[in-house]
Amino acid sequence: MNATVNEKKLELSSLKAMLENLVDGVISINQNGIIQSVNPAVEKLFGYHKDEIINKNIKILMPEPDHNQHDQYLKNYLTTGVAKIIGIGREVTGLRKNGTTFPLELGISEIKTDDESVFVGVLRDITERKRDNELLNSALDSLREMSTPILVVANKILLLPLIGSIDSQRAQMAMESVLQKIQECEARVAIIDIQGVPGVDSAIASHLIKIIKATKLMGCNCIITGISPEVAQTLANLGIGLQDITTESSLKEGLKLAYGLLGLQLQESKDHFSGMASAKERIK
Amino acid sequence: MGLASQKRIMLLKDADVIHAVFETKQYVKALGFTKVDQHMIATAVSELTKNVLKYAQEGEVTLNTLDKDLKKGIEVIVKDNGPGILNLEKALEDNFSTGGTLGIGLPGTKRIMDEFIINTNSSQGTEIKTRKWIR
Numbered sequence A: 001m002n003a004t005v006n007e008k009k010l011e012l013s014s015l016k017a018m019l020e021n022l023v024d025g026v027i028s029i030n031q032n033g034i035i036q037s038v039n040p041a042v043e044k045l046f047g048y049h050k051d052e053i054i055n056k057n058i059k060i061l062m063p064e065p066d067h068n069q070h071d072q073y074l075k076n077y078l079t080t081g082v083a084k085i086i087g088i089g090r091e092v093t094g095l096r097k098n099g100t101t102f103p104l105e106l107g108i109s110e111i112k113t114d115d116e117s118v119f120v121g122v123l124r125d126i127t128e129r130k131r132d133n134e135l136l137n138s139a140l141d142s143l144r145e146m147s148t149p150i151l152v153v154a155n156k157i158l159l160l161p162l163i164g165s166i167d168s169q170r171a172q173m174a175m176e177s178v179l180q181k182i183q184e185c186e187a188r189v190a191i192i193d194i195q196g197v198p199g200v201d202s203a204i205a206s207h208l209i210k211i212i213k214a215t216k217l218m219g220c221n222c223i224i225t226g227i228s229p230e231v232a233q234t235l236a237n238l239g240i241g242l243q244d245i246t247t248e249s250s251l252k253e254g255l256k257l258a259y260g261l262l263g264l265q266l267q268e269s270k271d272h273f274s275g276m277a278s279a280k281e282r283i284k
Numbered sequence B: 001m002g003l004a005s006q007k008r009i010m011l012l013k014d015a016d017v018i019h020a021v022f023e024t025k026q027y028v029k030a031l032g033f034t035k036v037d038q039h040m041i042a043t044a045v046s047e048l049t050k051n052v053l054k055y056a057q058e059g060e061v062t063l064n065t066l067d068k069d070l071k072k073g074i075e076v077i078v079k080d081n082g083p084g085i086l087n088l089e090k091a092l093e094d095n096f097s098t099g100g101t102l103g104i105g106l107p108g109t110k111r112i113m114d115e116f117i118i119n120t121n122s123s124q125g126t127e128i129k130t131r132k133w134i135r
């Protein structure tokens, strides 16, 4: 009996240590929206000391319109049971003590006791991810002006837009520079867009396959985008199967997939966060 | 329609392949092939002309318009005076290559086109005559 008590104590203290050191913010509220506890990351994220927010309504951490509506959100959930955010996770805006706002990814789980519910929210600052996104958009704009660049569109995502005819020399150059860039940036996903290639014959396909194999050997996923219906049909007739190759119709879809791949990998690598990762997988 | 126009392109350097492919695209588009077929025929020309530069150094491609019995189509003739295809049977199989590539240029072209005839020997080189009809 003593042993199990000790085990429980150990479990509790390791849980506590985890919460203390987690980079993600964790907040618990009761069913009236009153903050019960926060971890140190929350203090950092919002610029409050925990004594300033514990026992306050969670809405002080939200800008309008959520600020005014949150009590209603909670009431709706408690009466209808229809979850808009619980167990789903979504992007929201946080309000710091100094009045500035920032983007957050929020996942909420409900812990039910006999007569009451406690809601636990896990928050992640996604300012950087948003900035990457903006970077990406401006990169896409300048893309059209360049010929064979390799772009770092976001952390760990490379884009190699192939434009014009590709001979073996150019393919070799592209391969060398993409491999070097993968190493430099520790890229996890390389997108090769071939929309700008006027024709794809067996030689070009063979170059592409070589590049894909080499990037895979470096632990980098490769996505081919911009394959037109004509190219797809021609390749099929030539006898080049694309089944082993990840393809997306458009560059946009390819980027989405790349983000998805990275997002999942990021979350999978933190096991205390696996609850949210699986929640994300479910929405897909 | 009158006499069908003919187009001939010398194959001496890599850029000539790009030129031949470009000309083929224009040619078949004007003939009225579908977009997919335009792409397929251009790819066939790309395969055959690349083979010429790779295995026979130089040659020539000719595009002819076919117009008989209400059927219209294109004829592509690719000629070189190279060493000839040593093992024709093997060369027409998928994944056979003496050049370290995929080895689907010839069999793939055969699948893409409607008619495909090869004349090859070590003294005169290789001539590939291939046709595709508008569907």
Ligand SMILES: Nc1ncnc2c1ncn2[C@@H]1O[C@H](COP(=O)(O)OP(=O)(O)OP(=O)(O)O)[C@@H](O)[C@H]1O
Pocket: A202, A203, A206, B047, B051, B052, B055, B056, B080, B082, B083, B084, B085, B086, B091, B092, B096, B097, B098, B099, B100, B101, B102, B103, B104, B105, B106, B107, B126
């Ligand atoms: N014009 C030619 N003259 C001499 N040999 C040729 C010629 N064309 C093809 N060959 C021979 O036939 C083989 C098969 O040609 P094919 O185009 O199918 O494959 P490949 O050129 O080797 O590879 P790829 O798939 O890149 O085209 C070649 O490897 C070569 O040995």
Ligand SMILES: [Mg+2]
Pocket: B047, B050, B051, B104, B105, B106
């Ligand atoms: Mg070939």
